[in-house]
Amino acid sequence: MSKEIDWGQVLEWDKKYIVRTFNTQEEYSPVPIASTDGDYLILPDGTRLLDCFNQLYCVNAGQKVEKINEKIKDALDRYGFLQDAFTTDYKAKAAKMIIEDVLGDEDWPGKVRFVSTGSEAVEAALFIARLYKNRPLVISREYAYHGWTSGSSSVTRLKGSRSGITEDKPNTTPRNIPGQHNGKVAIAPSPNCMRCSLGHTYGSCADENGELACVKYTRRMIENQGVEQVAAVITEVTQGAGSVHPPDEYIPQIRKMTQDLGILWIADEVLTGFGRTGEWFAYQHYGVEPDIVAMAKGISSSAIPAGAVVVSKEIAEFMDQYRWETVSTFSGHPIAMAAVCANLEYIIEENLVEKARDTGEYFRTKLLELQNKHKIVGKVAGNGVLWIVELVKDEKMTPFIEIDRNYTHESDPSLFPSNIIREKALEKGVLIGGVMPNTLRIGTSLNVSKEDIDKAVDALDYALTHLESVTLQEQ
Ligand code: 6DF
Numbered sequence: 001m002s003k004e005i006d007w008g009q010v011l012e013w014d015k016k017y018i019v020r021t022f023n024t025q026e027e028y029s030p031v032p033i034a035s036t037d038g039d040y041l042i043l044p045d046g047t048r049l050l051d052c053f054n055q056l057y058c059v060n061a062g063q064k065v066e067k068i069n070e071k072i073k074d075a076l077d078r079y080g081f082l083q084d085a086f087t088t089d090y091k092a093k094a095a096k097m098i099i100e101d102v103l104g105d106e107d108w109p110g111k112v113r114f115v116s117t118g119s120e121a122v123e124a125a126l127f128i129a130r131l132y133k134n135r136p137l138v139i140s141r142e143y144a145y146h147g148w149t150s151g152s153s154s155v156t157r158l159k160g161s162r163s164g165i166t167e168d169k170p171n172t173t174p175r176n177i178p179g180q181h182n183g184k185v186a187i188a189p190s191p192n193c194m195r196c197s198l199g200h201t202y203g204s205c206a207d208e209n210g211e212l213a214c215v216k217y218t219r220r221m222i223e224n225q226g227v228e229q230v231a232a233v234i235t236e237v238t239q240g241a242g243s244v245h246p247p248d249e250y251i252p253q254i255r256k257m258t259q260d261l262g263i264l265w266i267a268d269e270v271l272t273g274f275g276r277t278g279e280w281f282a283y284q285h286y287g288v289e290p291d292i293v294a295m296a297k298g299i300s301s302s303a304i305p306a307g308a309v310v311v312s313k314e315i316a317e318f319m320d321q322y323r324w325e326t327v328s329t330f331s332g333h334p335i336a337m338a339a340v341c342a343n344l345e346y347i348i349e350e351n352l353v354e355k356a357r358d359t360g361e362y363f364r365t366k367l368l369e370l371q372n373k374h375k376i377v378g379k380v381a382g383n384g385v386l387w388i389v390e391l392v393k394d395e396k397m398t399p400f401i402e403i404d405r406n407y408t409h410e411s412d413p414s415l416f417p418s419n420i421i422r423e424k425a426l427e428k429g430v431l432i433g434g435v436m437p438n439t440l441r442i443g444t445s446l447n448v449s450k451e452d453i454d455k456a457v458d459a460l461d462y463a464l465t466h467l468e469s470v471t472l473q474e475q
Contacts, residue, residue, distance in 0.1 A: 007032055007044045022409060024168045036063035039445050039452055041431070049426075052456045053433030054443040057240060057271050057386060058297035061346050062445035068303050068342040075338030082334055084114075084327065090337035097344045098299075098310060102280050108289040110316025114308045114332045118270035118296035119147025121307035122234070125266045125294045126151045127326070129232035132315050133264060137225055139218065139233040142190035142197060143242030143405045146234065146268055146294075153177075154185050155234050158242050159406045161435075166410040174408045186225055188218035190239065191246035194379055194390060194397055195404065202247055215253040222261055232264035232292070233257075237282035238386065240271035242405055243439040245381035245388050248286070255288040264291040270307070271386075274298030275347055275446045278357030278384035285383065291315060301346075301445075304339035352446035356384040362450060363387055363442075366457045374464040376417075376471065385448060389440040389460070391417045393471065400471065401437035411437070420470070421463040428459035 014030045034044045039062060041049040054060075061068060075090060082088060095112040103109045113128075115121050126138060140146070140155035147153060148163050156162055164176035191214050193202035198213050205213035222230050235254060238245045258265040267290040272282035276298060279285055283293075292315065296307030311319065330336070347353065360383045367387060371377040378392030393400055400417045401407060413419050416437040425432045434441035440460075444452070 005034070005044070007034075027168055038062045038064075039448050048429065050430045050452055050455055050459075052442050052444055053431050054385070054445060055302065056297070057276065057433070057441075057443040058302045060274050060276060060298035060446050061301035061303075061343055061350075061352065062447040065301070065303070065346060067346050068301065068339065071342035071345075072303060072335060072339050075335050079334040081330075082332075083329060084331040087332070088334045088337065090334050090341055091332040094337045094340040094344070097341060098308065101348065102274075102344060103310070106289060108291075108312045110311050110313035111319075112308050112310050114306065114337070115296075115328055116305050116330045116333070116336070117147075117307050118268075118294065119149040119152040119307075120328065121270060121294035121296050121309050122146045122152035122155070122266075122268060123149055124309040124326075125234070125268075125292045126155070126232075128309065128311055128315060128319065129264045129266055129292060131324075132318050133231040135229055135231040136184045137186060137230040138184065138266075139186050139188055139222060139230060139263075141188045141218075141235060141239075143192065143239055143244055144190070144234070144236065145239070145241035146236075147270075150180070154181050157187055160408045161241060164408075166408050168410070170410055170412060172410045174410060186221060186230075188221060188233075189214040190242065190244050190405075191250040192244045192405070193247055195399070206249075210249070211253055212247065212249055215250065215257055218254070219257050219261070222257075222263070227261050227263065230261070230263045232266050234266040234268055236268045237272055237285075238277065238382070240386075240441070241435055243388050243434060243436045243441045244405075251283065251286040252288055255286075255290075258291075266290065266292045266294065268294045270294055270296045274301075274344075275353035275356050276384050276386050276443070277382075278353065278360045280353055299343070300336065300339040301343045303343060304333070304336040306333075306336040306340050347446070350447070356446040359444075359446070359448060359450070359453065360384040363453060366453060370457065370461055370464060373461070374468060376464060376468050382442075385444045385446055387440075387442040389442065391421070391438050391440070391467070399438040404438055405436055407437050417467055417471070420467055421460070424463035424466045425456075425459040428455075428462055430456050430459035432456070432460060432463070 011030050020028045033041045035042045041051050099109050144157045146155045164174045166174040189197045200213045267283045269281045273295040291312045293310045300306040367380040371380050378397045379390035381388045418434045422432050433443050
C-alpha cells in the first residue's frame with residue numbers, strides 16, 4: 001500500500017457520516033476492503049475473499065484489469081469532463097462497438113443512448129417505450145428488480161427491494177414510498193415454476209397451443225387492461241435479484257405474445273448483459289430479438305459507472321424525428337466511455353463470452369453433484385457464470401422461510417438459510433451471492449478459474465453440510 005491507511009478512522013467516519021441501507025445504524029457493521037484483484041477482495045489484514053457475488057454481478061472482466069485501467073489512464077491524460085452535447089472518439093466508438101461489434105450479427109439494433117447506471121437505463125427504456133407507443137401502461141412481473149429510481153422502482157416488484165423502510169423487528173409493517181406506484185404498471189406472474197403463483201405444475205400447465213399458464217395469464221391481463229393502453233412488457237430474461245430462472249419456453253412465448261398484441265418488449269439486461277450467461281445477452285439463448293435493451297454493470301465491468309439503452313431501428317428512426325427534451329449530466333462521460341471501449345475490447349480479445357459459456361457447463365456439473373449429495377438442494381438452474389441454488393426442507397420443495405421471495409426486512413435475516421450458508425462459506429474464504437431467503441444466486445467474473453470454482457463449490461459443500469446438520473436436528 002503506497003501509504004498506511006488508518007482503518008479505524010475509516011470505520012469511524014463511515015459509521016458517523018454515511019446513510020445506511022438494509023441495516024439500522026445500530027445493527028450496521030462496515031466491511032472494509034483494502035483492494036481487489038480478479039475475483040478476489042483483499043481485506044486490510046491481507047485475507048483474500050473469493051467474491052461469488054461478483055459484487056452485484058457486475059465485474060464481468062474481473063477486478064482491476066490492467067489493460068482496461070491503462071486505457072482509462074490514457075483517457076485521463078486527455079479529458080476531465082464533457083457533457084452530452086459534445087462528442088468524443090470514446091463515446092462514438094463505444095456506441096459503434098455495441099451496435100456493430102457486439103450486436104453486429106443481429107438486424108434489430110438501431111441506436112444507443114448512454115446513461116450512468118442501470119436504473120437510468122431502465123428509466124430511459126420506459127420513457128422511450130411510452131413515447132414511441134404513446135401509451136401509459138407497462139407490464140412488469142412478480143419478483144422483478146429493475147432499479148431504485150422513480151420509474152424503474154415502479155416496475156420493481158421484489159417486495160424487499162422497493163426502497164421503503166422497515167423496522168428491525170418482526171410483525172411490523174414496512175413503510176413504502178407514498179405515491180411510488182403511479183398506477184401505470186400492471187403485474188404479471190413470474191415464471192417461478194418451483195412455486196407457481198398460479199398453482200400449476202411445470203410440464204402440465206400449458207394449454208392446447210403449448211402456451212404456458214403464466215404467459216396466458218399475462219396475455220389475458222393485458223387484454224383486460226386494454227391493449228391500446230399498454231406500451232410494453234419489461235422483463236429480465238432470468239430474474240437476477242429475484243432469483244428466478246424461467247423454463248425454456250417462457251421468453252420465446254413472451255416475445256410472441258408482445259408481437260401478437262402489438263406492444264414492445266423491453267429486455268432488462270443490466271445484470272445479464274455482456275457475457276454473464278454465456279452469450280453477449282441472455283435473450284440470445286432463445287433466438288428472439290427485443291425492441292429495447294437496458295444495459296449497465298458489465299458494459300464497463302464497473303471500472304467506471306456506465307449504462308445504456310439500445311433501441312430498435314424503427315424506434316431510432318422515430319426518435320430521430322423529434323427533439324427529445326431530456327438530459328443527464330454524465331451521459332457519455334469521456335472517461336466512462338473510455339472504460340466501456342476498453343472493457344468491450346478486453347472481453348472480445350480474451351474471448352470471455354465463450355469462456356463464460358464453457359465455465360457454465362463446468363459450474364453446472366459441479367452444482368448438480370452438490371444437488372445429488374445434499375437433500376436440501378431442491379434445484380440448480382442457470383448458465384454461464386450466473387447460477388441459482390434453491391434450498392428446500394424436503395422432497396416437496398417446501399421453503400425454509402415460507403414467505404420466500406415476498407419477504408421484507410423486518411424479518412430476522414439470521415434465520416434465512418441463504419444467510420446461514422453465506423456465513424458458513426465465509427469460514428472457507430468464499431462469499432456466496434444471493435438476496436432471497438431460500439435461494440443462493442452465485443456469480444463470478446467471466447474470467448473465473450476452474451480452481452476458484454472448485455474452491456467455491458467446496459465452500460458451498462461445507463456450508464450445505466452445516467445447514468443440513470442444523471435443520472435436520474430441528475425437524
Ligand atoms: N436492472 C436489473 N441490480 C438489475 C439492477 C438494475 C436494473 C441490483 C443492484 C441487485 C442485483 C442483484 C442482487 C441485488 O443499480 P443500478 O441502478 O445500476 O441498476 C439497477 C436487472 O439487477 C440492479 C441487487
